[in-house]
Amino acid sequence: MTISKVLTAVVSCATALMLVHIIPDLLSVKTRELFLKNKAAELDREMGMIRTQEETGRHVRMLTQEIRSTLDRRTILNTTLVELGKTLELEECTLWMPTRNGLELQLSHTLRQQNPVPMTIPIHHPTIKQVFSSHRAMVISPNSPVAMTRPRTGKYMAGDVVGMRVPLLHLNNFHIRDWPDPAKRPYALMVLMLPSDSARRWHVHELELVEVVAEQVAVALSHAAILEESIRARDLLMERIVALDTARREAESAVVARNKFLAVMNHEMRTPTHLIIGLSSLLQETDLSPEQRSMVETIAKSANLLGTLVNDVLDLSKLEDGSLKLDTCTFSLRDLFQEALNLVKPIASVKKLSLSLHIDPSLPEFAKGDDKRLLQITLNVIGNALKYTKEGNVSLIVCLERKDFLRDPHGPEFLVAPGDDHFFIRVQVRDTGLGISAADMPKLFNQFMQSDSSPRTYGTTGIGLAICKRFVNLMEGHIWVESQGVGKGSTVAFIVKLHSPDQMQEMSRTMNMLRPNSVNRSDFTGLKVLVVDDNMVNRMVTKGLLSQLGCDVFTVGSGREAMLALSQHGHAFKVLFVDIWTPEVDGFEVAIRVKEKYSIESERPLMVAVTTSTDSTMRDRCFSVGMDGVLLKPFSLEKMKNMLAELLGRGLVLS
Structure with a gap:
């Protein structure tokens, strides 16, 4: 028993000694097991968070895509x-x-x-x-x-x-x-x-x-x-486009209405003006007392002023809508400015003013351009100079524009570039009249504006210089006024661009000018003329003017009567003055029928269209149907004589 107890004690000691080494290992394993469990739990949580974040990210992408898929x-x-x-x-x-x-x-x-x-x-x-x-x-x-x-x-x-x-x-x-x-x-x-x-x-x-x-x-x-x-910008733009289109249509309708109104007023205003000018020019050829002649001359001047005013208003309207075009032809520069001087000489002589013309010898003889507009500008400027000059002189100076000339001190720099086919001329009108103050300079070329220094007793309309400026701009030029002040006179100068004529045109023009008795003929005695006009007073005036020139005149009131008169009198009539707007058969139809009736050109009477329209397309239409000339109402005895003289000068009338 003792030995057994001893052996048991030894085994127990040995076991105890072994447990001393085994227990820490067992404790370490348990700790690791707990650690691994904790780590696994943390990993599970992290994986859950990752899955949540991935799900959240997916939702964000889906949300972003949904948001970006629309712009509402x-x-x-x-x-x-x-x-x-x-x-x-x-x-x-x-x-x-x-x-x-x-x-x-x-x-x-x-x-x-x-x-x-x-x-x-x-x-x-x-x-x-x-x-x-x-x-x-x-x-x-x-x-x-x-x-x-x-x-x-x-x-x-x-x-x-x-x-x-x-x-x-x-x-x-x-x-x-x-x-x-x-x-x-x-x-x-x-x-x-x-x-x-x-x-x-x-x-x-x-x-x-x-x-x-x-x-x-x-x-x-x-x-x-x-x-x-x-x-919104697109909608606003569309609204503005619609509004602009509506405004454009309204403006076009207004332009059409205005043109119709101007056409009617043109005819209605020119007809009585024509009667006044025609009858007054006939009265001037009769025996009148000095007092009567003075009154008739006043009537004629007033009628001419009214005719000029009508022309200015119509021209201004055409200039504003851009329908006025220059009528280009070859003409003599010297003759044009001499004619301008001859037209204003009576006014200068009445006011006892000295009037002179200076033309640079280097100025070309002929030029190609709109001679009527150039003459109108010159007459307007000279007329203003004579109007505002009580005593002294008025000078018209014409020369080629050169780079060394002085420029407009109040206007923009205007540069000229002469070429082989064109040149620039400078026209100056100097007077010793009222002069212009510096404050009034900007007003001179405005419509219906007068300078404060010009008295209203001169009857200025305020559109003459405005029209001149438009015409000068059409001719690629520049116009300005210079003055030292009130009472010191003034100078109106303008530069216009003209073209050099072709050599053949210049030679033909020279030959026509040298032809004897070409444009100076004034004896029309025995020239048989047929006047076609539906207005009785117009017929009387035209007949009186032609009779004063010695013509044998026969009048009718319609185109149908004109054709009947031509059939009855054979080849007696040499010239027909046909009003364009005659009833039943108008002037264009008369011209066409006359050309058909007379197959031989030399037997056909000459036809002159009488019209109140200043439109260039009207002139073109007249010539296209066979008219040989166009006479614009109102016309005086002088204009009638010039028309017949022009026909004679071209050898078209054989009296």
Whole structure:
């Protein structure tokens, strides 16, 4: 027994000694087992977080794609709230937009309600100022006014609330008139609320998700605002295009109406003016007492002034609508300015003024341009000089324009560039008259404006120089006035561009000028003339003018009567004066029938169209139907004589 006990004790000691070494190992294994269990739990949590983040990221990408797929502002905001509510399992999500005055935030969109009840919160509220001061998502108090939109279920603990600012693109895009601080961008406010009575709290990755979504929403809203602005600009542009098109059609209708009115007024105004000028020119050829002759001359001058005024008004209207074109032909420069001087000599002699003409010897003999407009400009300028000069002299100076000449001190720099086929001439009219003050200079070329230094007793209409300026511009030139002041006279100068005529044209013109008795013939005794006019007084005036020149005149009142007279009298008539607007058969039809009736050109009577129209297309039409000349009403005895002399000069009339 003793031995057994001893052996048992030895075994027990040995076992105890072995346990001393085994127990730490057993404890170490248990510790490792606990450590591994903890690590496995942590890995499980991390995997869950990763899966959650991946799911969140997928939702963010889907949300971003949904937001970017549309450019409608309301769709973007509704999609954002719905997707955030699904992803973050929110109880409520709202969006607050600035009001028009920028002083308040108004509830715009909610997750639970399609049309939320209007609510506003001052923008200076501490909670809003706190959120707007940071670009990060911030946890705010559940009792904040912006969180009072959550459903009321009677639960005693409200879920956590996060506020996030959303930058807006521009004040105008969101109809914000008075943002408190224009230097800062306006913001909208996004409020996200977790479910009530839950222990859930906001995680960092969820806040980051909110921040990313807010940035995407801001970008999408910016694009939507730009699109809306483009659409508004397009709509506004379309409205303006429609308005402009309507205005254009109205303007075109107004131009057509004005042209019709001018055509009627042209005829109606020229007809009585023609009668006055024609009858007064006939009266001047009769035996009159000095007092009667003075009155008749006054009537003639007044009628000529009225005719000039009518021409100026019609020309001005054509210049304004751009329908007036230059009528280019080859003419003699020296003859043109000499003719201008001859036309105003009677006025100068009555006022006892000295009138002189100086033409530079280097000036070309012939030029190609609109001689009638150039003559009109010259006569207008000389007429003004004579009108405003009581004593002294008026000089007309014509020369080639050169670069070393002085320029207009009050106008823009005008440079001339002479070439092989064109040249520039300078025309100056100097007088010793009233002069012009510096303050009145800008008014001279305005329509219906007179200088304050010119008395109204001169009867100025205020459109002569305005028309001259338009004509000079058409001729690619420049016109200006120089004066040392009131009472010191003035100088009107203008430069126009003319073309060099062809050599063959110049030779033909020279031969015509050298032909004897070409344009100076004034003896028309026995020349048989037929006058066609529906107006009895016009027929009487035209017959009287032709009879005064020695013509044998026969008158009819219509185109049909004219054709009958030609059939009855055979080849007796040498010249026909045909009014264009005769009843039944007009002047154009008469010309066509006359050409058909007389197959031999030498047997055909010459036809002169009598019209009140100054339109160049009317002249072209007259010549195209066979007319040999065009006589514009009103005309005087002198104009009638010049017309017949021109026909004789071309060898067209054989009396």
